Amino acid sequence: MKVNSGFTIVELMVVVAVVAVIATFAIPGMRVFLANANIRGTAEEIRSGMELARSEALRRKCGHRFCYRWQQLESIRSGRQRRWL
Numbered sequence: 001m002k003v004n005s006g007f008t009i010v011e012l013m014v015v016v017a018v019v020a021v022i023a024t025f026a027i028p029g030m031r032v033f034l035a036n037a038n039i040r041g042t043a044e045e046i047r048s049g050m051e052l053a054r055s056e057a058l059r060r061k062c063g064h065r066f067c068y069r070w071q072q073l074e075s076i077r078s079g080r081q082r083r084w085l
Contacts, residue, residue, distance in 0.1 A: 057064040
């Protein structure tokens with residue numbers, strides 16, 4: 001008696017087709033999620049920078065400005081970084 005082990009080519013093709021259909025619906029949603037996460041992260045950085053400027057102004061008892069600039073830096077570890085001015 002022969003024992004079957006493994007998958008047939010038809011079964012494998014069905015699985016690939018199901019994964020392709022699921023990916024078709026998941027990828028656009030993932031792009032929106034990543035874009036929103038990037039926006040939320042930037043907004044959080046701006047908010048924390050403003051809080052830092054406010055606390056420094058109160059600590060030093062003088063006015064402070066808040067500037068946000070995106071700079072391209074040459075770095076192996078970080079690539080592009082955000083810098084506070």
